[in-house]
Amino acid sequence: MRLMDEVEKEEEKVVEEVQDQWCLVVNAGFASPKKFVVVGYALTSKKIKSFMQPKLEGLARNKGILFVAIDQNRPLSEQGPFDIVLHKLSCKEWRQVLEDYRQSHPEVTVLDPPDCIQHLRNRQHMLQAVAEMNFSDSYGKVGVPRQLVIKRDASAVPELVNRAGLNLPLVAKPLVADGSAKSHELSLAYEPYSLQKLEPPFVLQEFVNHGGVLFKVYIVGDAIKVVRRFSLPDVSKWEHSKDAGIYRFPRVSCAAASADDADLDPIVGELPPRPLLEKLATELRWRLGLRLFNLDMIREYGTRDRFYVIDINYFPGYGKMPEYEHIFTDFLLKLGNGKYKKKSG
Numbered sequence: 001m002r003l004m005d006e007v008e009k010e011e012e013k014v015v016e017e018v019q020d021q022w023c024l025v026v027n028a029g030f031a032s033p034k035k036f037v038v039v040g041y042a043l044t045s046k047k048i049k050s051f052m053q054p055k056l057e058g059l060a061r062n063k064g065i066l067f068v069a070i071d072q073n074r075p076l077s078e079q080g081p082f083d084i085v086l087h088k089l090s091c092k093e094w095r096q097v098l099e100d101y102r103q104s105h106p107e108v109t110v111l112d113p114p115d116c117i118q119h120l121r122n123r124q125h126m127l128q129a130v131a132e133m134n135f136s137d138s139y140g141k142v143g144v145p146r147q148l149v150i151k152r153d154a155s156a157v158p159e160l161v162n163r164a165g166l167n168l169p170l171v172a173k174p175l176v177a178d179g180s181a182k183s184h185e186l187s188l189a190y191e192p193y194s195l196q197k198l199e200p201p202f203v204l205q206e207f208v209n210h211g212g213v214l215f216k217v218y219i220v221g222d223a224i225k226v227v228r229r230f231s232l233p234d235v236s237k238w239e240h241s242k243d244a245g246i247y248r249f250p251r252v253s254c255a256a257a258s259a260d261d262a263d264l265d266p267i268v269g270e271l272p273p274r275p276l277l278e279k280l281a282t283e284l285r286w287r288l289g290l291r292l293f294n295l296d297m298i299r300e301y302g303t304r305d306r307f308y309v310i311d312i313n314y315f316p317g318y319g320k321m322p323e324y325e326h327i328f329t330d331f332l333l334k335l336g337n338g339k340y341k342k343k344s345g
């Protein structure tokens, strides 16, 4: 009797394991087994809150995607098996864990490779790919504002700014963009002497008037979604001569309030042309080696087609992107299914 109990228990366990791995998709009167795409995720608690919303998890489950939290205190190889690993954590140890895992598990898609993400953590390097592209087509030009890196001695700023011929005002941004609150502490300076107060390393970027509206271009694999956000207002020549100080400004563009419904000047609010964004994103995906990122883009005030990329973020706040749950699940499914085809082919 005891033996039978154990056999039954063992059978139950096997059934549970199989049910975990397989879901029955009933389609037009017949049932066919379909494997779940298992996505392991290692994200900060802040990111879990904004990204792992019930509407995402619900839709994912319906589509055959299972999200599983990665336990950072246990070896990654002992967890899963995963088809995809989704991550945004910044410590060095984690990067090493992922690199090792990528080597030992080439069949798993790690979104995205740690060294490519690392490239975005330095504001000097971050925009390099855009600068090198020198993008120009019939829909417009895309560049980056001129910038200068101050590595050590802030007292040399006025001299360096002068030598580089940078136009004022300047935006000072911490060189390291590691997601910390400090890395988002930006300042605007109307003359270079006030910048001597800042602690290097930082980049000094020419401020570009853009009508106070910014375009957030979200990229998820092949999908692109663009939204408007409020940004810093333009600076006039009058203000410029009046204010000699330095202005530390808050995180204007991360506000939940979007500028999509605001009553904007149509010239300012008009989204960048779709074909331009498609081309730009295709090229950047390749140059950056990333599939999950966004661009902060502005249009120079008074122009129709002169754009600047001022910031690139890895795995940004997708939770605020309209329809993100559909876009993301489609992307994961395509990735997961593509891999199965490859395996069986």
Ligand SMILES: O=P(O)(O)O[C@H]1[C@H](O)[C@@H](OP(=O)(O)O)[C@H](OP(=O)(O)O)[C@@H](OP(=O)(O)O)[C@H]1O
Residues within 6 Å of the ligand: 044, 046, 047, 050, 051, 088, 178, 179, 180, 251, 253, 254, 255, 313, 314, 315, 316, 317, 318, 319, 320
């Ligand atoms: O450029 P803005 O609009 O401010 O977008 C921010 C940045 O992408 C943040 O990443 P980082 O700090 O690395 O630049 C990100 O924080 P986390 O990735 O740390 O969560 C926020 O995500 P959400 O907090 O999920 O919205 C996102 O809203």
Ligand SMILES: Nc1ncnc2c1ncn2[C@@H]1O[C@H](COP(=O)(O)OP(=O)(O)O)[C@@H](O)[C@H]1O
Residues within 6 Å of the ligand: 145, 171, 173, 177, 183, 184, 185, 186, 205, 206, 207, 208, 209, 210, 214, 230, 231, 232, 252, 253, 296, 298, 310, 311
């Ligand atoms: N060169 C620039 N010209 C005009 N506005 C800028 C420029 N750089 C940054 N800003 C403004 O400052 C905000 C924050 O700068 P950003 O480089 O995106 O830093 P963060 O990584 O903290 O988001 C932008 O969203 C935009 O409103």
Ligand SMILES: [Mg+2]
Residues within 6 Å of the ligand: 253, 296, 311
């Ligand atoms: Mg930004």
Ligand SMILES: [Mg+2]
Residues within 6 Å of the ligand: 177, 311, 312, 313
């Ligand atoms: Mg940023």
